[in-house]
Amino acid sequence: MRRKYSTLLTASIGVAIVLLAALFALLENMLGQ
Amino acid sequence: MNGRIKLYFQGVFWIIVYLVLTLTPLFLLLLGPVPAGRGFWREFSVALGFAGLAIMGWQFALTARFRRVKAPFGSDIVYFFHRQISLVAFVFILSHPVILFITSPDTLQLLNVFAAPWRARAGVTALFSVFALITISLWRKRFKIHYDQWRKWHGVLAIVSVAFAMAHIVGVGHYVGTPWKRALWIGYGVVWIGLLAYVRIVKPWMELRRPYQVEQVGQERGNAWTLTLRPDGHKGLVFSPGQFAWLTIWDSPFSDSEHPFSFSSSAAHPEQLKFTIKELGDFSERIKFAKTGQPVYLDGPHGAFSIDRHPHAPGYVFITGGVGITPVMSMLQTLADRGDSRPLLLIYANKTWDLVTFREEIITLQTRLNLRVVNVLEQVPDDWKEEKGFVNAEILKRNLPEDRGRFEYFICGPEPMMNAVEKTLDQLGVPFSRVHSERFNLV
Numbered sequence: 001m002r003r004k005y006s007t008l009l010t011a012s013i014g015v016a017i018v019l020l021a022a023l024f025a026l027l028e029n030m031l032g033q
Numbered sequence: 034m035n036g037r038i039k040l041y042f043q044g045v046f047w048i049i050v051y052l053v054l055t056l057t058p059l060f061l062l063l064l065g066p067v068p069a070g071r072g073f074w075r076e077f078s079v080a081l082g083f084a085g086l087a088i089m090g091w092q093f094a095l096t097a098r099f100r101r102v103k104a105p106f107g108s109d110i111v112y113f114f115h116r117q118i119s120l121v122a123f124v125f126i127l128s129h130p131v132i133l134f135i136t137s138p139d140t141l142q143l144l145n146v147f148a149a150p151w152r153a154r155a156g157v158t159a160l161f162s163v164f165a166l167i168t169i170s171l172w173r174k175r176f177k178i179h180y181d182q183w184r185k186w187h188g189v190l191a192i193v194s195v196a197f198a199m200a201h202i203v204g205v206g207h208y209v210g211t212p213w214k215r216a217l218w219i220g221y222g223v224v225w226i227g228l229l230a231y232v233r234i235v236k237p238w239m240e241l242r243r244p245y246q247v248e249q250v251g252q253e254r255g256n257a258w259t260l261t262l263r264p265d266g267h268k269g270l271v272f273s274p275g276q277f278a279w280l281t282i283w284d285s286p287f288s289d290s291e292h293p294f295s296f297s298s299s300a301a302h303p304e305q306l307k308f309t310i311k312e313l314g315d316f317s318e319r320i321k322f323a324k325t326g327q328p329v330y331l332d333g334p335h336g337a338f339s340i341d342r343h344p345h346a347p348g349y350v351f352i353t354g355g356v357g358i359t360p361v362m363s364m365l366q367t368l369a370d371r372g373d374s375r376p377l378l379l380i381y382a383n384k385t386w387d388l389v390t391f392r393e394e395i396i397t398l399q400t401r402l403n404l405r406v407v408n409v410l411e412q413v414p415d416d417w418k419e420e421k422g423f424v425n426a427e428i429l430k431r432n433l434p435e436d437r438g439r440f441e442y443f444i445c446g447p448e449p450m451m452n453a454v455e456k457t458l459d460q461l462g463v464p465f466s467r468v469h470s471e472r473f474n475l476v
Contacts, residue, residue: 010117021080029070
């Protein structure tokens with residue numbers, strides 16, 4: 001069960017990073033000079 | 034504050050710290066003068082590369098064995114997370130060049146190691162190092178890589194990966210153009226290398242100052258040996274029953290050839306430590322050749338698998354298989370030494386009656402404790418009156434106490450048994466928070 005929670009956390013971090021990376025790319029293109 | 038709630042908040046705290054450390058560098062790069070955008074996909078791939086590197090770098094912290102960090106989760110889960118998140122990092126690191134190659138095919142020429150600039154060579158070296166690192170870790174047994182050799186290569190490849198990735202970032206220079214941004218990433222690198230130095234230099238040095246000596250090596254049932262240690266010039270090691278330590282014998286603590294084993298002795302006697310080790314591999318098969326007086330070094334105690342984390346339970350249930358009895362033995366011995374009278378149940382699975390490690394000691398413990406023992410054997414003798422087969426739902430239903438939801442459960446044994454028992458306990462209505470398991474396959 002603890003492993004399930006750990007896997008869930010790992011997957012959540014993975015998805016969060018993909019979303020944040022996309023946000024980063026958008027901001028970078030908007031703010032970049 | 035209730036101990037369980039305190040641990041819960043500690044766990045949440047460390048997860049937040051981890052997320053902040055892993056994710057913030059990406060956004061800090063946006064502060065100050067931001068270089069011109071080079072298109073969505075390129076920046077997206079770069080972001081994944083940075084995130085992958087941050088995850089890889091903080092792996093040094095996950096494996097640095099900080100007790101406070103591991104306490105809410107347990108060592109086995111921290112290592113489990115370490116393995117899983119490394120795969121996530123690898124996917125991100127690999128995605129970085131792959132996205133570039135797909136969206137800007139001209140970047141493919143960076144793979145030509147003869148003509149490519151050194152910053153690209155550094156990136157490619159980092160990528161191959163991570164690939165090698167993951168490959169030897171996932172398939173160590175299939176490639177028949179000796180555990181000690183693997184540990185050394187694991188450390189070397191980890192350093193090479195991170196060092197070359199840092200060189201790649203600084204070499205490209207796109208996001209580290211300003212001094213403070215460069216300082217940020219170099220600072221990260223210094224912290225990561227510092228963590229490694231702590232594990233490989235500071236900790237071994239501390240172990241060297243507190244050596245132990247082999248007092249005795251005794252044979253047990255079930256192809257196991259008990260190593261008894263005495264502290265050499267100090268008072269010994271205070272541990273909670275059920276915990277484990279990393280043990281180095283025949284080598285210096287600096288040699289990085291340590292192996293994790295549970296204490297099997299009573300925590301009431303820190304001056305005499307026992308480890309019961311089953312012959313399962315090269316190292317464990319050599320234990321029987323240890324000589325009296327031989328120096329041994331310990332890093333510990335570690336682990337969250339202990340009755341002492343749940344001191345107010347009305348009783349405990351231990352479900353073990355084979356050599357999984359060792360941490361449970363430590364807990365039972367400690368409870369006996371403390372004169373504990375709470376109800377205890379031990380469900381103990383083995384192949385045959387002759388292979389039951391601590392068979393006689395458990396019978397003796399029953400005279401000192403309020404302990405009921407249910408032996409489960411795969412192959413039973415003719416006059417067998419206890420359980421037969423594997424620990425399954427029927428056996429648990431038959432033997433667990435009526436008010437089973439109030440007890441604390443400790444499970445340790447072979448992987449399939451633990452998975453099945455955890456699932457069955459859940460189905461039987463035992464709250465998840467009362468089920469504690471220890472998995473030996475840390476590495």
